Amino acid sequence: MSSENRQVSxxxxxxxxxxxxxxxxxxxxxxxxxxxxxxxADRLCPYDPYAQDLSLSYxxxxxxxxxxxxAYGRDMFSRxxxxxxxxILSTLALVCIITLVGTAVGTxxxxxxGKVDAIVMRVSDFFLAFPGLVFxxxxxxxxxxxxxxxxxxxxxxxxxxxxxxxxxxTLSVKVSSFVQAAVLAGDNPPQIIFRHxxxxxxxxxxxxxxxxxxxxxxxxxxxxxxxxxxxPPIAEWGSMMSSGRSMLQTYPWVVxxxxxxxxxxxxxxxxLGDTVRDYLDPK
Amino acid sequence: xFKGYSLLKYTIKRILQLxxxxxxxxxxxxxxxxxxxxxxxxQKMLNTGQVVTDAQLEAAKAQLGLDKPFxxxxxxxxxxxxxxxxxxxxxxxxxxxxxxxSKLPATLFLTVTSIVLTVIISIPLGIISxxxxxxxxDYFIRFFSFIGNSMPNFFxxxxxxxxxxxxxxxxxxxxxxxxxxSVAMPTITLAIAMSAKYLRxxxxxxxDELGKDYIMGAKxxxxxxxxxxxxxxxxxxxxxxxxxxxxxxxxLLGGTAIVESIFMWDGVGKMAVDAINMRDYPIIQAYVMWMxxxxxxxxxxxxxxxxxxxxxIRLEGTGNE
Numbered sequence: 001m002s003s004e005n006r007q008v009s010x011x012x013x014x015x016x017x018x019x020x021x022x023x024x025x026x027x028x029x030x031x032x033x034x035x036x037x038x039x040x041a042d043r044l045c046p047y048d049p050y051a052q053d054l055s056l057s058y059x060x061x062x063x064x065x066x067x068x069x070x071a072y073g074r075d076m077f078s079r080x081x082x083x084x085x086x087x088i089l090s091t092l093a094l095v096c097i098i099t100l101v102g103t104a105v106g107t108x109x110x111x112x113x114g115k116v117d118a119i120v121m122r123v124s125d126f127f128l129a130f131p132g133l134v135f136x137x138x139x140x141x142x143x144x145x146x147x148x149x150x151x152x153x154x155x156x157x158x159x160x161x162x163x164x165x166x167x168x169x170t171l172s173v174k175v176s177s178f179v180q181a182a183v184l185a186g187d188n189p190p191q192i193i194f195r196h197x198x199x200x201x202x203x204x205x206x207x208x209x210x211x212x213x214x215x216x217x218x219x220x221x222x223x224x225x226x227x228x229x230x231x232p233p234i235a236e237w238g239s240m241m242s243s244g245r246s247m248l249q250t251y252p253w254v255v256x257x258x259x260x261x262x263x264x265x266x267x268x269x270x271x272l273g274d275t276v277r278d279y280l281d282p283k
Numbered sequence: 284x285f286k287g288y289s290l291l292k293y294t295i296k297r298i299l300q301l302x303x304x305x306x307x308x309x310x311x312x313x314x315x316x317x318x319x320x321x322x323x324x325x326q327k328m329l330n331t332g333q334v335v336t337d338a339q340l341e342a343a344k345a346q347l348g349l350d351k352p353f354x355x356x357x358x359x360x361x362x363x364x365x366x367x368x369x370x371x372x373x374x375x376x377x378x379x380x381x382x383x384x385s386k387l388p389a390t391l392f393l394t395v396t397s398i399v400l401t402v403i404i405s406i407p408l409g410i411i412s413x414x415x416x417x418x419x420x421d422y423f424i425r426f427f428s429f430i431g432n433s434m435p436n437f438f439x440x441x442x443x444x445x446x447x448x449x450x451x452x453x454x455x456x457x458x459x460x461x462x463x464x465s466v467a468m469p470t471i472t473l474a475i476a477m478s479a480k481y482l483r484x485x486x487x488x489x490x491d492e493l494g495k496d497y498i499m500g501a502k503x504x505x506x507x508x509x510x511x512x513x514x515x516x517x518x519x520x521x522x523x524x525x526x527x528x529x530x531x532x533x534x535l536l537g538g539t540a541i542v543e544s545i546f547m548w549d550g551v552g553k554m555a556v557d558a559i560n561m562r563d564y565p566i567i568q569a570y571v572m573w574m575x576x577x578x579x580x581x582x583x584x585x586x587x588x589x590x591x592x593x594x595x596i597r598l599e600g601t602g603n604e
Contacts, residue, residue: 126307218435222541225437226556241437245545248441249449256445259438266433 020279027272034268035092038084045078049235058251068253070244076253079235080261086147086224086236088265091217094151094158099209101155102162107193107201109163110170121167124160147236150229154219158212165208169201203280211273214266221262237262290590294583301579305572312571313357313564347373360568370565374558379565383551383573389461390550393473393543394535396466398528400474401481406524408478409485410512413493424482431479440472440545447471469546473539481527488523492516526585533581537574 037044047065056073059065067076109120143149173179179196187195221238223229230236232243237258244254344350348359363370369379412424434442447468448456454467492498493516501511536551543552551570558566 126304214433221435222437225435226541226544227560238435238437241441245441248445252445255441259441262438263434266435267429270429270433 020275023275024272024279027268027275030268031272034084034088034265037081038088041082041085045075045081047075047078049074049078049082050233058247058254060251061253067257068251070240070254071247076257079240080237080257083235083237083240083258083261084265086230086234087217087221087238087262090147090151091213091220094154094216094220095209095213097151097155098158098212099162099205102159103166103198103201103205105159106163106166107170107197110167111174111189111193111197117167120163124163127157127160147224147230147234150220150223153223153228154216158216161212162205162208165204166201169204170197173197173200207273207277207280210276211270213269213273217262217266217269290587294587297579297583297586301576304579305575308571308575309361309568310357312568313360314353360565369569372558372563372566374561374563374566379569382554382566383569386549386551386554389548390536390543390552392461393466393469393539393548393550394532396463396470397473397477397535398532400470401477401531402528404474404478405482405485409482410489410517412482412486413489414512416490421486425486428479428482431475434475436472436476436539437541437545439475440468440542443468443472444545465546466548469539469542469548472542472546473535477531481524481531484527485520485524488520489516492519522588525588529581529585529588533577536577 051074053073056065056069057071059069059073061068061076065075065077067080069075070079105120105124109117143152174197179192182192182196220229221236221241224236224238225242227239227242230239232239240258241255241262244251244258248255341350348356351359360370369383371378372382375382408424408428412421415421444456447453454464497515498511501515502508540552540556542548543550544556547553551573554566555570557563558570
């Protein structure tokens with residue numbers, strides 16, 4: 001095999017070698033870099049993202065300010081970096097919350113079955129009934145703006161998806177002989193759930209969560225864009241785009257820089273999600 | 284099991300299911316809005332920046348019935364609704380039903396144009412992608428589908444606005460009337476996102492179909508591939524495609540809050556965002572009911588169309604006939 005490989009061109013070799021595992025490493029590294037930027041944003045940004053200097057307002061991108069400056073003369077590049085914190089870290093927190101809640105509800109509901117299951121599924125139907133953002137809009141509007149409230153709003157409408165995945169997986173694992181054996185051996189329900197069911201349904205749930213990060217990034221930014229998430233002056237990509245919107249004609253960088261930041265992050269998370277799916281669930 | 288259980292009965296049963304759903308969601312949205320703290324009177328005062336006394340505030344609230352306990356307010360609203368009265372908007376003072384109906388044509392127009400554009404883009408591209416699986420065109424199309432999937436629609440809107448509206452001056456930036464020129468940019472924005480999603484589904488469906496034995500059979504009998512593709516594969520794939528379209532028509536009819544707001548497209552989505560910002564409860568209630576009706580209807584139509592396109596699929600509750 002290896003001698004054959006040496007004879008093909010470098011490019012082909014790269015394509016061949018870059019199998020799923022390799023892709024997984026590359027995209028996971030990129031995603032980790034992104035998260036690292038968000039975590040260490042304070043030390044990475046060249047200027048104070050909140051320092052206003054009206055004499056510098058709406059500077060076009062230059063060597064000093066590679067993404068230009070906004071209405072208050074704040075450095076866009078620094079704001080985009082710091083914005084990663086509100087945008088990416090909140091998204092990750094959101095995905096963690098809905099994964100945990102959805103999995104817990106779905107697993108327990110699927111395991112117990114009967115009336116509990118029927119009620120839980122009706123409730124989740126109810127939340128699935130509405131287009132996500134619309135319901136989130138209402139929740140965010142009630143609780144008022146703020147990153148935390150936007151997270152709660154999206155969490156309320158997003159957990160049922162995970163509950164469905166966890167439930168259907170639980171139902172299929174529940175009837176398998178090793179679970180039956182555990183029941184016969186006298187394991188109590190928590191033992192069965194933690195030892196036998198959860199490890200076996202982990203894959204599909206992880207895939208769902210990974211594929212969801214990109215979408216959630218966009219939805220969270222969307223809520224902030226509508227003024228229902230992060231509030232100015234907090235640097236967050238969606239709200240930055242919204243506040244720069246009226247200046248699109250004259251100072252496009254104020255809108256496009258955070259937009260491109262969202263786009264790049266979503267691309268990275270989507271690539272990672274697709275790869276995790278290919279890795280865990282090869283077709 | 285139930286021999287007399289006809290399609291009509293099934294439809295009626297499903298429509299009756301709408302009633303408890305409507306009760307539940309109007310009550311819930313009513314409760315959430317009232318518990319939110321701030322109300323329309325306070326929002327109005329905030330917006331105008333006037334200084335008002337507590338007495339004036341109380342009087343304004345009493346006029347709108349906001350001083351009464353929340354349950355009383357709900358029952359009053361429900362009673363009016365049963366008598367065909369949806370109330371008046373707290374902000375504009377206009378009849379809610381009339382306001383809602385006046386916003387509907389814009390949303391319907393946008394829904395139709397974006398669905399048509401999505402069908403035009405996603406079905407041919409999905410089929411090309413499936414037929415040329417893992418060849419250049421497949422990768423090319425999937426690359427763009429991936430890009431389209433990774434852009435939030437407000438970013439797409441603003442980029443389109445910048446390029447097509449400001450730089451090239453093809454389309455007006457803000458829509459003033461319902462015309463094909465004004466609807467172009469919101470339509471393209473929505474179609475990009477939907478096509479990116481649906482062409483993948485079309486591709487998967489067509490690929491599944493192409494892998495079946497009858498394709499090989501047709502080939503062996505010398506049937507032209509294009510004939511197989513258009514006559515058999517397309518028909519079999521229609522179930523999936525119609526489901527997808529029905530679901531997206533549902534969410535489009537609900538108005539796309541962000542896109543409608545950005546392009547100042549005066550539809551129900553923009554109306555909802557404005558109403559939520561102003562705490563205009565009667566309008567929000569009308570919107571919530573509209574969403575519930577759409578959801579139930581779309582699901583019903585989808586289930587019924589399954590049945591029509593593929594009689595093997597049994598309707599839920601009809602049992603084994």
